[in-house]
Amino acid sequence: MSLGFVELHAHLMLMGPTLPAMEANTTWEDFAIRGARMAEMYLMQGFTTVRDAGGANGGLRRAIEAGQINGPRYFPSGAFIGTRGGHADFANFTAPPGSETNMGRLNIAQEVSGVDDVYKYARNNFRMGATQLKLMQSGGVVSAFDPWQLLAGSREEIEAAVQVANEYGSYVMAHSYLKEAILSALDAGVMSIEHGFSFDCEIAEVMNETGAYITTNLTAFDPGLLDIPTVADVPASLAKAKSASATFAGYIGNMKECPVKRGFQTDCVGSVEACNIQIAYEKRLNNEFLGAHTSMVTLTSTGGEAVALSGDFMNPHTAGKLGVIEEGAYADILLIDGNPLEDFSVVGTGDQWFGAEPRPESPETIRLIMKDGVIYKNTLE
């Protein structure tokens, strides 16, 4: 028996294949259909809770909670909040500053310039159903205009986002790579560091003081990263991926030496089938790099704690605890055939990322999936 798994960093709406393609050619129907299919896929892979790290508003959760589609408990962040030329800038290369974008119209990503913009879009996110905010504080790999080393956003802008989140009793998750970015985010009150690839023991000390969480997509440390279409087909992204991999080589060792509260993150952008494979591979890397026990904690109770940071007002699930099995807690439970501490593959791992066979709708070894006492899968008979 296990708690339901918790994904702390997904993008249910972002189907790829590249960010420019989503800006240029993707309609709201494409986004919505992908979101619905992703929600169902996550639940059938054993995830009873998913935190969305940008690009989704309250509509998908409404459909899940109303029983129109099957899906996990869902914690969306609203639009990514980012600077011009930063990791959330999906606009076409020729688009002038401030021009209307597909992603802006749909509140998938918003460009901010100054604290007034942060106030405006952060509050709009909560108005549209976000449970927490997502700030793009560093550059990234699969985006067009930003070096991953970018320190995006002034101290005032980061503090403005934290202020708005606190007004709602919630918190900010920040996409942060460089040590300077991570320390600055933690000092401003950010409670969830996303990726955090420059993680070291000094950062761990601050995190353990402030109670902040980190989530890391371990696929970023896999050589296969260089083969994914959003990286391989974009020369600038490929070059960035190579330099980033070299810089972040210390991450796993530092995490073992100075552990902090680390949540599970897949961060998949792509087709539902490809994300199913990536999730299974991410599970496998957790065990390979950090061991089975740590990985089970990461997949369950740490995630349950982290989503509860959304507070008493914005958290849609405050009637019981998530991430524990006890009286009065939510009944989000998996029955797994086998002991993950002895054979981690029973949680539904995949041995391969690119070139992997399509995965089943649900791992055979997960015999029962229950969310809030309702059974979505049962092969025990």
Ligand SMILES: [Zn+2]
């Ligand atoms: Zn992400």
